[in-house]
Structures are given as structure tokens and as C-alpha cells.
Amino acid sequence: MSTVQESVTQPAAVVAPSKKSMTIGTTATLVVLALLLITPLFVKNFFIFQMTMVLIYAIAILSLNLLTGGSGQFSLGQSAFYAVGAYTAGILMEHFGVNYVLTLPAAALVCFIFGFLFGFPALRLSGVYLALATFSLAVAMPQLLKLGVFEHWTGGVQGLVITKPDAPFGLKMSQDMWLYYFTLFISVVIYILAVNLLRSRSGRAMMAIRDNQIAASAMGIDLPLYKTLAFGISAAFTGIAGALGAIVVQFVAPDSFTIQLAVAIFLGMVVGGVGWLPGSLVGAAFIVFVPNVAEHISKGLSGAVFGVLLFAVIFLVPHGAQTIFGLSLRVRKKQ
Amino acid sequence: MELFTNQVLAGIATGAIYACMALAVVMIYQAIDHLNFAQGEMAMFSTFIAWQLMQWGLGFWPAFLLTLAISFAGGIIIERALFKPLTNAPVLVHVAGFIALFAILNSVAGLTWDFTIKQFPSPFGSSGFLGSQLISTHQAGMIGVVLVLLLLLFAFFRFTRVGLAMRAAASLPESARLVGINTSWMIALGWGMASAIGAIGGMLIAPVVFLEPNMMGGVLLYGFAAAVLGGLTSPFGAVVGGFLVGVFENLVGTYIPGVGNELKLPIALALIIVVLVIKPSGLFGRKIVQRV
Numbered sequence: 001m002s003t004v005q006e007s008v009t010q011p012a013a014v015v016a017p018s019k020k021s022m023t024i025g026t027t028a029t030l031v032v033l034a035l036l037l038i039t040p041l042f043v044k045n046f047f048i049f050q051m052t053m054v055l056i057y058a059i060a061i062l063s064l065n066l067l068t069g070g071s072g073q074f075s076l077g078q079s080a081f082y083a084v085g086a087y088t089a090g091i092l093m094e095h096f097g098v099n100y101v102l103t104l105p106a107a108a109l110v111c112f113i114f115g116f117l118f119g120f121p122a123l124r125l126s127g128v129y130l131a132l133a134t135f136s137l138a139v140a141m142p143q144l145l146k147l148g149v150f151e152h153w154t155g156g157v158q159g160l161v162i163t164k165p166d167a168p169f170g171l172k173m174s175q176d177m178w179l180y181y182f183t184l185f186i187s188v189v190i191y192i193l194a195v196n197l198l199r200s201r202s203g204r205a206m207m208a209i210r211d212n213q214i215a216a217s218a219m220g221i222d223l224p225l226y227k228t229l230a231f232g233i234s235a236a237f238t239g240i241a242g243a244l245g246a247i248v249v250q251f252v253a254p255d256s257f258t259i260q261l262a263v264a265i266f267l268g269m270v271v272g273g274v275g276w277l278p279g280s281l282v283g284a285a286f287i288v289f290v291p292n293v294a295e296h297i298s299k300g301l302s303g304a305v306f307g308v309l310l311f312a313v314i315f316l317v318p319h320g321a322q323t324i325f326g327l328s329l330r331v332r333k334k335q
Numbered sequence: 336m337e338l339f340t341n342q343v344l345a346g347i348a349t350g351a352i353y354a355c356m357a358l359a360v361v362m363i364y365q366a367i368d369h370l371n372f373a374q375g376e377m378a379m380f381s382t383f384i385a386w387q388l389m390q391w392g393l394g395f396w397p398a399f400l401l402t403l404a405i406s407f408a409g410g411i412i413i414e415r416a417l418f419k420p421l422t423n424a425p426v427l428v429h430v431a432g433f434i435a436l437f438a439i440l441n442s443v444a445g446l447t448w449d450f451t452i453k454q455f456p457s458p459f460g461s462s463g464f465l466g467s468q469l470i471s472t473h474q475a476g477m478i479g480v481v482l483v484l485l486l487l488l489f490a491f492f493r494f495t496r497v498g499l500a501m502r503a504a505a506s507l508p509e510s511a512r513l514v515g516i517n518t519s520w521m522i523a524l525g526w527g528m529a530s531a532i533g534a535i536g537g538m539l540i541a542p543v544v545f546l547e548p549n550m551m552g553g554v555l556l557y558g559f560a561a562a563v564l565g566g567l568t569s570p571f572g573a574v575v576g577g578f579l580v581g582v583f584e585n586l587v588g589t590y591i592p593g594v595g596n597e598l599k600l601p602i603a604l605a606l607i608i609v610v611l612v613i614k615p616s617g618l619f620g621r622k623i624v625q626r627v
Contacts, residue, residue: 074430076372121612124518129369129429129611132559135372136607139556140600259552263434270431300450303442310435311417314428 032281036184045176049248050288052180055187058284061268063237064275066194070203071230073122074175077134078265080141081235085111085242086218089144090160090252091153091259100165100247104186107243109238115235119228122326138262145254159253162246179248186244190237194277197233206230260303267310341469342585348474349543349557350581351481356534356551356558357565357573358488359529364567365505367418369429373436374533375555377413379548380440381406381534382541383448395458399538403531410530414523422624444548455541475555477539484535485574492570501525542551556603557584563610566620580606 036055040048060141064078088110089103098106118137122130146157154160164175173181205226208216217223246252264287271286272279290309291302347355356374363371371377381402388398413436459476492498503511504521512518536558537551544550561580565572580603587602610617 070425074427076430076434121608125611126613128368128430129427129615131372131426131609132370132563133608135535136556136559136600136604139552140604143598143600161514169413263438266434267438270427300442300445304446305442306440307435307437307442310431310438314424314431314435315420 029278032278033188037175040177040180045174048174048176048324051247051293052176052183052248054281054284054288055180055183056241056248056284057265057268058242058281059187059190059241060238060265061272061283062190062194062280063234063241064265064269065272065275065277065280066197066237066267067230067234069277070198070210071206073227073230074130074131075134075231075234076262077118077137077141077258078234078238079257079259079262080134080137081111081238081243082242082253082265083141083254084114084235084250085239086246086257087154087160087242088239089246090162091241093162094160095153095249102117103247104240104243105291107239109213111239111242112236114239116228116232118235119231122231123224123227129162135259135262137257142254142258145257154254157254159251159256160251162252163266164250165247174317183244183248186240190240191277194237198277202226202229247271263306267306270310271313337469338589342589343582344470345474345479347578348470348477348581349540349584350561350578351477351542352480352536352554352577353557353581354574354577355426355484355532355539356555357561357577358570359533359536360558360562361570361573362363362525362529362532364562365570366522367422367429367431369426370559370567372430372433373440374529375551375559376408376437376440376444377410377530378533378537378554379551380444381409381530382455382537382546382550385534385538386453386541386546387448389456395456397452399458402534402538405525406534410527411523413530414526419519424590426521441548446472448548450548455538455540455546462474473542480535482618484532488532489493496513497524512540553600553603556600556607557581560603560606560610562617563607564617566617568621569617569619572617572619576614 030154040051059081060078064075065239067075085107088107089100092098092103092106093100121135125133183190203220205216208219208221209223268280268283268287272283282285290305294302294305298310346383356378359374384405385402388401389395393401416433421428457473459472462472477535492502500511500516501521501524504516504518508518525608540554541550559578561576561593562573564580565574565576584599586589
């Protein structure tokens with residue numbers, strides 16, 4: 001080991017499950033879907049709103065999961081992509097009167113370009129450096145959004161107020177419930193896209209990069225292409241989540257997209273299990289409901305609860321919710 | 336011309352703080368190869384401790400020294416309890432750990448001391464330094480304290496057994512272990528020192544940015560920029576980077592129209608990305624070659 005030149009054998013930055021264990025079985029998927037479809041019929045409007053937020057965060061976490069669990073790259077800057085998506089939707093709806101449904105592809109496109117471009121410097125960075133670059137992006141984002149130059153469009157510090165859309169086709173449904181089903185539909189589409197992406201040639205290439213970058217490039221995988229592509233796709237999905245978030249909350253302002261949001265999304269991924277796509281939903285439920293409970297006890301407590309639980313997950317269940325799900329499966333098989 | 340000198344001196348003064356933060360980040364990076372994203376929050380927490388001690392009636396300097404001791408112990412405890420068990424964990428787990436620490440410290444500080452902005456006294460006052468209009472006594476004091484700190488650190492790493500052992504443990508852990516150095520405790524010591532250095536930075540900048548749980552966000556970002564500019568593997572580089580970044584920030588803010596306070600953070604972001612893309616090893620860092 002006493003070479004003059006410093007050399008490091010770099011272990012994989014992320015330990016993620018193999019391709020087969022990235023999803024759950026058909027039965028389990030259908031049960032979850034059925035629950036998600038039925039529940040809103042029996043609960044109050046505010047709870048429907050919270051469930052909508054869960055789905056939106058699930059999309060954001062899923063996209064980070066694609067990036068980290070799929071291609072092994074870090075991002076602490078998902079809040080920035082979320083913000084760009086939210087602002088795209090807000091500006092299109094309020095300044096140009098675009099239909100809310102059309103803002104989603106627009107947000108996806110804008111964020112894809114943004115993510116792809118940000119992915120370029122990210123190409124030369126790995127591990128901690130990438131975490132650092134995206135961390136600074138997340139910290140700087142609120143200030144960028146407050147810039148006087150864009151104030152005419154973004155509304156500056158005040159932000160933008162967005163009109164809530166009504167249910168279409170004369171459906172007798174509250175706005176909240178319609179938005180919930182709309183979000184659920186988008187989430188399912190994105191989940192299917194993500195699963196298929198990981199099963200495709202591109203997905204296998206990304207996972208090869210995750211497990212061993214040098215071996216992957218030796219096998220002829222175009223590293224720059226797939227790494228930036230992963231960034232772009234992840235950003236595009238996060239952008240859709242951001243746009244949905246803006247429509248549902250009816251409001252965008254710079255201070256909703258601070259580093260706290262990036263931390264929450266990151267936490268959701270770790271809690272759900274890195275690389276395990278269904279875990280995104282578990283992680284999302286976690287980051288929506290845990291702060292609620294914590295804030296009931298004391299204001300400002302949610303950060304501490306988040307942190308403590310994050311450590312608990314790291315030490316006790318390194319693969320997050322996946323471990324617990326796997327355990328319950330094993331118990332069932334024994335019976 | 337006077338504006339220029341004024342801005343350069345002010346830049347050196349804030350640069351001193353950035354140098355502190357960068358140095359703290361680099362110390363931990365040297366020890367465990369990870370960036371401590373919670374460094375700013377650790378410094379903020381220490382500053383709150385100092386404020387609390389002063390509320391209890393201690394003078395500035397006794398509180399300052401006591402805070403250093405507490406931060407040093409706190410840094411060691413954090414390393415022993417939380418990060419030592421993670422030694423061989425993947426990068427992702429480490430990043431998650433730092434993020435968790437960040438959230439805990441921020442939230443606990445807010446719970447204990449409230450999120451309202453507090454005044455933090457300056458031991459140097461704020462009149463002109465030696466009667467000149469160019470630099471205030473507090474700014475001069477910031478530079479002075481940091482220079483003394485750097486001299487002490489230099490002497491520590493150069494002339495003491497522990498300092499030498501820490502350097503050995505950081506540069507070649509296996510060989511250091513073979514000659515009987517307890518590398519694990521050297522890492523803990525590094526954490527303690529980083530925590531104390533960060534505390535100095537926090538206590539010096541608090542009179543300028545005011546005391547509140549989110550006060551260190553921008554400072555940490557500039558600290559990272561400084562560390563990256565100087566090279567993450569070089570403590571000397573971190574200090575030089577700190578002063579350079581401080582001066583750069585002030586000059587850009589003064590001379591480029593439209594770039595005021597509102598672009599402070601994006602400038603740091605741009606700086607970090609430019610350095611990482613053009614010269615990832617920084618000005619003084621070593622290149623690390625990866626073995627396949």
C-alpha cells in the first residue's frame with residue numbers, strides 16, 4: 001500500500017438492490033392501488049389534500065430514487081428542480097392562461113433541459129463532490145427565484161397565487177378529490193415509466209454505472225450520455241411533481257423551496273429504501289405525516305424528529321422500508 | 336481608490352470567517368474523506384452556547400473559551416457516537432448522516448433558543464480601527480483572531496507529537512497504525528478541532544449576520560467554495576481560498592452592477608461549480624488517482 005502516488009480504490013457509493021428486487025409483485029401493487037383509489041371516498045377533504053401531497057412527494061422521491069438508486073449519483077438539490085417545475089406551471093397558468101394539464105409536460109421539458117445542463121458539470125464529479133454541487137444549488141435556489149430581473153414573472157418574494165382547477169366533464173366531485181385522482185393517474189403513469197426504464201437497456205446501463213463505473217465504461221457504456229440522461233429524467237419527473245404541487249397548493253413562493261425540501265425528499269428516499277421504487281410511497285407518507293405529528297407536540301420539532309429517525313434508519317434498517325417489507329414476506333412464507 | 340481598499344479590507348475580514356469554515360471542513364475531509372454538511376449548523380449551535388453563557392453573566396472572553404472547550408468535546412462526542420460506527424459505510428449513508436445532523440442541530444437550536452433574531456456582542460466594538468475609516472475594529476479583530484488561530488494550528492501540526500500523529504493518520508492511515516498511532520482517536524480529535532474552529536468562525540461572524548438558527552447557511556456555502564478553491568486536501572489552501580473568496584465576493588458585489596446582496600448565494604454556487612469543473616483538485620490540492 002505504500003505507493004508514492006496516492007491511489008484509492010473506490011467502493012460503490014450506493015449499495016442498492018439488484019434489478020429484480022426493485023419492485024413488488026403484481027398482487028401487492030394492485031392492493032396498494034385499490035387502497036389509493038377507494039380511500040378518498042371515505043375521508044375528509046383535508047385528508048384528501050394530504051394524500052395528494054403524499055403522491056406528489058412520492059413522484060419527487062421516485063425521481064431521486066431513479067437517479068441515486070438507479071445510476072448511483074447523488075443529489076441534494078432536488079428542491080431546485082421541484083421549484084423550477086412549480087414555477088413553470090405557475091407562470092404558464094397565471095401569465096399565459098395555459099390549461100393546468102398542459103403545464104405538466106411543459107414543466108417536464110423545462111426541468112429536463114435544466115437537469116441535463118446541470119448534469120454536464122456533474123459528469124466530472126462523483127460522490128461527495130456531486131453532493132456538494134447539488135447542495136449549493138439547493139441553498140442558492142430561493143435567492144435566484146427572488147431576483148429582481150424575473151420579478152415580473154415570478155412575483156418576487158410574494159410568489160404567485162394559482163387558481164384551483166374544477167373537475168372537468170361536469171363531474172360532481174370536489175376540486176380536492178378531482179386533483180387527487182388526477183395526481184394518482186399521473187403517479188401511476190410515472191411509476192410504470194420508471195419501472196420500465198430500469199428494465200430497459202438504458203436502465204441496465206445506469207445500474208452498471210452505479211455498481212462499477214470503470215467496469216461499465218470498459219464494457220462500452222457511454223458514461224457521459226447515461227449520467228446526464230439520468231439527471232435529466234430525474235429532473236423532469238421532479239419537475240412534474242413540482243408542477244402538481246403548485247397546482248394543488250395553489251401557491252408558489254421562493255421560500256417553499258429551501259434546502260429543507262431537498263432534505264425531506266432525500267430523507268424520504270432513505271426511509272423508503274434506496275433503489276426500491278415502491279418505497280418512494282412509504283417515504284412520501286413519512287415526510288408528509290411525521291412533521292404533522294411532530295408540530296403538534298412542539299413547533300420546530302420536525303427537523304429533530306427527521307434527523308433522529310434518519311439516524312435510526314441508517315443504523316437499524318439500512319435498506320429502509322424494503323427491509324421491513326422483505327421481513328414480513330419471509331414471515332408469511334414460513335407460516 | 337478608497338472604495339477599492341475599503342472593499343478589499345472588508346473582504347479580507349469576512350474571508351477570515353470563510354477561512355475558518357473551510358479549515359473546519361477540510362479537517363474533517365482529511366480525516367474521513369467526507370464533507371461535513373452540518374459544519375455550519377455545528378458552528379451556529381456553538382455560537383448559541385456562547386450567547387447562552389453570556390446571558391448567564393459570563394464576560395465575552397470567558398464565554399468564548401468555555402464555548403471552545405464545549406464545542407471540542409461536542410465534536411468528539413458526535414464522532415464517537417454517530418460517525419465512528421459508519422466508518423466503512425457507503426458515501427450515501429455518510430451524506431444521510433450529515434444531513435440528519437444538520438436537521439437535528441437546526442431544529443434543536445430553534446426549539447431551545449427560538450427562531451427570532453438575536454444580537455451577539457462584539458468584543459472589539461464597531462468604531463473605526465485606529466481612527467481610520469477603512470476598516471472597523473470588529474473587522475480588524477476578526478482578521479487578528481483568525482491569524483492567531485492559524486499560527487497556533489501551524490505550530491500544533493508542525494511541532495507537537497499529537498499534531499504529527501494526526502497528520503500521519505490522515506495521509507497514510509495503515510502505516511500510521513503500524514507505528515503505533517491510534518488513528519481512530521486521531522479522527523475524533525480532528526472532529527473536535529474542526530468543531531472548535533467552526534465555533535470561532537461562528538462567534539466572530541455572529542455580530543455581523545446576527546444570531547439565529549439559519550445564520551450559517553450562506554457562510555457555510557462560502558466556506559465550501561473556499562475549501563474547494565483551495566483544494567479539499569490542503570488546509571493551507573483552505574485558508575488562502577477563504578481570503579480569496581471573501582475579497583472576490585466583495586469586489587464582485589461592488590463593481591459589477593446588478594450583483595448586490597441578492598446574488599450572494601448564487602455567486603458562491605457558480606464559484607463552486609466553476610472550480611469543480613475546471614480544476615477539481617483546487618489551487619493547492621493533490622490529485623487523487625483512482626485504482627481500478
